[in-house]
Amino acid sequence: MTEEIISVRGLAKSYGKKEVVHPLNFSVKRGEILSVIGPSGAGKSTLLRMLDTIEPASEGEIILFGEKVTKHSAHSLRNRMGMLFQKTVLFERTVEENIALGLSYRFVSREETKKRVTEALESMGMSEYAQRSSRTLSGGEGQRVSFARVLVTKPEILFLDEPTANLDPVATKVLEEMILHENRVNKTTIIINTHDQAQGQRLADRVAVMMNGEFVQFGSADEVFYHPVNESVAKFVGIQNIFTGVVRNGNAVSGGVVFCPAPHFPDGIVQIMLRAEDISLSKTEVPEGRISVQGRVVSAERSGAFLNVMVDAGCIFLVICPFRQTGDTYVPGEIVQIAWRIAAVHFAKAV
Amino acid sequence: MGEITDGFLEAIMLIVTMNPEIMEIAGRSLYVSIIATFVAALIAIPIGALIYYYDFHGKRAVINIVQTLYALPTVIVGLLVYLLVSNSGPLGSLKLLYTTNAMIIAQVVLVSPLIVGLTIAALSGLDKEMKYTTMALNARAYRAMMTLVREAKYAVLSAVVLAFGRAIAEVGAVMMVGGNIRHFTRTLTTAITLNTSMGEFATSIALGIILLTIALIVNFGVNILQHHHGRMKDD
Numbered sequence: 176m177t178e179e180i181i182s183v184r185g186l187a188k189s190y191g192k193k194e195v196v197h198p199l200n201f202s203v204k205r206g207e208i209l210s211v212i213g214p215s216g217a218g219k220s221t222l223l224r225m226l227d228t229i230e231p232a233s234e235g236e237i238i239l240f241g242e243k244v245t246k247h248s249a250h251s252l253r254n255r256m257g258m259l260f261q262k263t264v265l266f267e268r269t270v271e272e273n274i275a276l277g278l279s280y281r282f283v284s285r286e287e288t289k290k291r292v293t294e295a296l297e298s299m300g301m302s303e304y305a306q307r308s309s310r311t312l313s314g315g316e317g318q319r320v321s322f323a324r325v326l327v328t329k330p331e332i333l334f335l336d337e338p339t340a341n342l343d344p345v346a347t348k349v350l351e352e353m354i355l356h357e358n359r360v361n362k363t364t365i366i367i368n369t370h371d372q373a374q375g376q377r378l379a380d381r382v383a384v385m386m387n388g389e390f391v392q393f394g395s396a397d398e399v400f401y402h403p404v405n406e407s408v409a410k411f412v413g414i415q416n417i418f419t420g421v422v423r424n425g426n427a428v429s430g431g432v433v434f435c436p437a438p439h440f441p442d443g444i445v446q447i448m449l450r451a452e453d454i455s456l457s458k459t460e461v462p463e464g465r466i467s468v469q470g471r472v473v474s475a476e477r478s479g480a481f482l483n484v485m486v487d488a489g490c491i492f493l494v495i496c497p498f499r500q501t502g503d504t505y506v507p508g509e510i511v512q513i514a515w516r517i518a519a520v521h522f523a524k525a526v
Numbered sequence: 527m528g529e530i531t532d533g534f535l536e537a538i539m540l541i542v543t544m545n546p547e548i549m550e551i552a553g554r555s556l557y558v559s560i561i562a563t564f565v566a567a568l569i570a571i572p573i574g575a576l577i578y579y580y581d582f583h584g585k586r587a588v589i590n591i592v593q594t595l596y597a598l599p600t601v602i603v604g605l606l607v608y609l610l611v612s613n614s615g616p617l618g619s620l621k622l623l624y625t626t627n628a629m630i631i632a633q634v635v636l637v638s639p640l641i642v643g644l645t646i647a648a649l650s651g652l653d654k655e656m657k658y659t660t661m662a663l664n665a666r667a668y669r670a671m672m673t674l675v676r677e678a679k680y681a682v683l684s685a686v687v688l689a690f691g692r693a694i695a696e697v698g699a700v701m702m703v704g705g706n707i708r709h710f711t712r713t714l715t716t717a718i719t720l721n722t723s724m725g726e727f728a729t730s731i732a733l734g735i736i737l738l739t740i741a742l743i744v745n746f747g748v749n750i751l752q753h754h755h756g757r758m759k760d761d
Contacts, residue, residue, distance in 0.1 A: 229661040250664065258662035260655045266677055276673070277663035321659075328663070 178241075180205040180332060180364050181226065185235035188221050195221050197388040198235060205331075206362045210379030210396075212372050214411065218388040219368040220261075223334045226366065227258045239332070254281065257330035261337035263317040265309035270301070270320055273309050277328040295323040299353075315346025322353060333357065335367040339374065347374075354378060372412045376400060384408050401450075405523050409448050415493040416449040419525055427522060430490035432468055435517040444525040451495040453519035456484055457512050458503060467514035475505040486513050529727060536728035537735060548729070552736050555713040558626055559694040562633030566693075567686045570638040574645025575671040579657070589646060595639030604702030607632040611703065624705040629713070632699035637689035644685030648678040680755035684748045691744040695737065 181203040188196040196218040203209050211219050224230035226237060228249040237244040239252050257277075265273050271292055278288045296302045299319055304312070312320060318338065325333065335354065339347040355378065357363050369375050375382050375396065382399045384392040392404045403409040409417055420429025427437040427447055434447050461467040470488025477483075482498045484505050485491055494513055505511065540548050577588060609615050611622040611631070622628040652674060660670035675682055697715035704711035706720055714737045721730040 224658065227662055229658055250666075253662070253664045256662075258658075260658060260662075262653060262655045264653065264655045264659040266656075266673065280660075280663050280665040280669055324663070334662075 178205055179203065179238075180240060181366075182238040183226070183235065184238075186222075186225060186232055186237060187234040188218070188225060188230070189233045194233075195388050196225070199390060201383070201390065201393065203364060203366065205364055206358070207381065208358055208365045208367065208379045209381050209383060210375035211366065211368045211383045211385050212370065212375040212399075212411070213385035215370060217385045219385050220336050222385070223258065223336050223366065223368055227256055227334045228253050229258070254328075255330060256332045256334065257325035257328055258334040259318075259322055259325055259336065259338045261340045263314065263321050263341070265312070265317055265320060268309060269305065270307050270309055270312070271296070271305040273320055274324045274327055277324055281328065291327040295327050299323060313346075315342050315349060318342060318346070318350060319353065322350065326357060329361075330363060332364045333366070335365065337368050337370065340370070351378060372400070384411065386411075402521050403448065403523065406446050409446070409521075409523070413450070414448045414521075415451040415495075416454070416490075418447045418490050420445055420447045422522075427520065432489040433466070435466055435520045437522065440522060446523045446525050448521045448523065449492075449515060449519060451483075451493045454492060454494045454513050454515050456486070456494045456496050456505075457514075458509075459512070461512050462514055465514040465516055466520075467512055470511060470513055472505045472507050472509045472511055474507055484511075486511060488513060533727040533731045537732035540728065540732040541735065545732075548732055548736070550709070551712050551714055551717050551733065554626065554711075555694055555715070555737075556740075558629050558700070558713060559633060559690055562630045562693050563637060563686060563690040565630065566634045566638045566641055566689060569634070570641035571645050571675060571682060571686075572671070573638075574642040575649065575675055577642070578646045578649040579667060579671050579674075589643070592639050592643045592646070596643060598636060598639065600636060600696050600698035601702065603632050603636045604699035607635060607699065607703045623703065624707060624711060626704065626711055628703040629700045629711060632703050633693040633696065636696060636699060637693050640689045640692060641685050644688065645675070645678075645682055648681030648685060649674055651681060652678055680751050684751035684755065687744055687747045687751065691741060691748075694740060694744075 179202040183199055183201050185198045185200060186196065187194060187198045199222070211222065213219055221230065225232045228237070228244050240255065242248055242252060244252060266276065274292045274295055275288050278291065283291075292305075293302070296305055301316070301319070304316070304320075309317065309320065318341075322338070338354070339350050342350065351374070354365065354367070358365050367375075367378060379396055381394065382396050383390045384399060386407060392399055392408050399408070400412050403412055403414065406417055418429040420427055420434070422428075422437045422440045422442050422445055425436055425438045427434045427440070427445060429447050434449070455462060455465070468488045470486040470492065473485040473487050473491065475482060475484045477498060480498055481495050482505070484494045484496070486494055492513060577585065577592075607628060608623070611617045611620065611628050613623070622631070656677060657670070657674060660673050665673065695715065697719060700711070700713055701716050701719065704713070704716065706712050706716040712720075714733050718730045718733045718737070721727070721733070
């Protein structure tokens with residue numbers, strides 16, 4: 176069950192002279208969840224629409240289930256796939272009729288349709304909604320119904336285009352669970368677009384970072400989140416402390432701060448990255464086995480359950496710590512110790 | 527002044543007493559325009575849906591031409607259909623000239639562009655994702671178009687009602703191909719033209735009141751539909 180279910184070679188899309196998706200090459204294995212993360216306008220939606228064969232590619236080829244996508248094969252290939260959009264699309268009919276729509280397009284028998292729709296509603300705990308008009312649903316319910324409409328067609332590949340972007344946190348969680356359930360139970364292959372990097376991390380086996388129509392990084396979630404290839408990826412995956420520094424005499428240095436030993440890194444200019452939550456902050460003691468520097472508090476502000484502290488220690492660091500853990504408060508001008516583990520520091524070649 | 531007042535009073539009498547000839551003319555007008563609008567809708571809504579659904583080169587130009595045809599002069603339509611159905615024309619053998627059928631054909635030609643154009647506009651008013659959803663659910667093109675037209679039904683319906691309004695108010699084309707023959711092809715508009723030129727103002731005014739009433743009802747209908755459509759969009 177590890178054959179390549181999606182394989183893409185030189186796939187590109189242009190609108191007029193503007194190339195929105197630059198030639199891409201990648202493949203996805205059966206049962207895998209690939210998350211495509213990236214800022215709005217990076218070409219993620221266009222990519223998914225091309226993969227779902229509802230938008231023709233400008234160049235390159237797509238191979239689905241071992242079969243090349245052509246004008247003639249698209250319809251039968253699409254029978255085995257489904258797609259969910261960011262904007263909830265419900266037709267002005269009952270919930271039941273909405274869910275049945277894809278089956279009616281496939282000329283599935285009335286009894287079978289009834290059976291699948293009833294099952295779908297039951298599994299979502301929405302049986303009593305069957306006869307309700309789709310217009311009476313909340314955002315989360317509507318998106319679940321849209322998802323059920325796709326699931327009843329029993330897709331082998333699912334394309335999810337920012338499915339939770341318009342939902343509140345609770346509804347997002349419910350839908351994420353439905354997505355994971357579909358993957359775990361039915362072994363459905365899933366490609367999900369999201370601009371929420373944490374969602375990508377939660378759901379995906381592999382993550383592709385798409386920026387300006389290109390995959391700038393493709394790897395496991397940990398690789399992307401802890402070892403971003405460049406500054407823009409680092410910023411996108413939420414690394415707040417990024418410094419331009421140098422490697423000299425086996426140490427990575429920026430602003431007079433020695434971040435960590437870098438014995439295997441060639442001398443030269445580098446980007447030094449450190450996640451704000453990987454830095455510890457204290458007024459007195461320095462934990463063992465860590466790099467530590469002394470600094471001065473620039474500002475400290477609450478952000479929900481966390482305290483965001485800016486510390487000037489040669490470079491300006493952002494440190495995030497749980498507010499209630501120590502109960503400490505920090506005032507600007509105060510002298511503090513910040514520390515981090517050597518392994519928390521990540522370098523990328525400066526461009 | 528007296529002539530107009532007298533005309534009005536007599537006109538109201540003609541309507542209240544349901545003067546047979548006036549009723550016959552009003553009935554024929556309604557018949558011709560309703561049938562023409564219905565046939566035009568059957569042809570034009572699918573064409574509008576096709577133009578909306580498919581992306582092709584020159585799509586913008588086609589839509590521009592359709593929109594230009596909204597203002598197609600009625601006498602040009604009259605001339606075209608006349609040439610088509612006259613004895614020496616391609617449909618001459620069907621003996622359609624000076625029949626209500628010829629009038630229906632003329633009105634179909636006249637209002638079809640309006641329905642095509644407004645159907646495209648109605649469908650373009652839907653979310654782009656709606657079209658994508660029908661495609662992603664793997665609908666054949668005709669099923670997708672049916673779903674989308676159904677979804678835009680209020681806007682499409684108001685296009686049809688508007689087309690009916692243009693059909694029933696039109697005089698040039700029906701005059702040319704119908705001939706304004708009494709008891710046969712005389713409609714509200716052609717009758718008003720004739721009676722006014724003959725100085726029969728009372729009859730003209732009576733017919734005018736009926737025509738205006740129909741126009742008001744049509745406008746009222748469009749308003750209700752658009753209101754409904756607007757409310758749907760707000761939700």
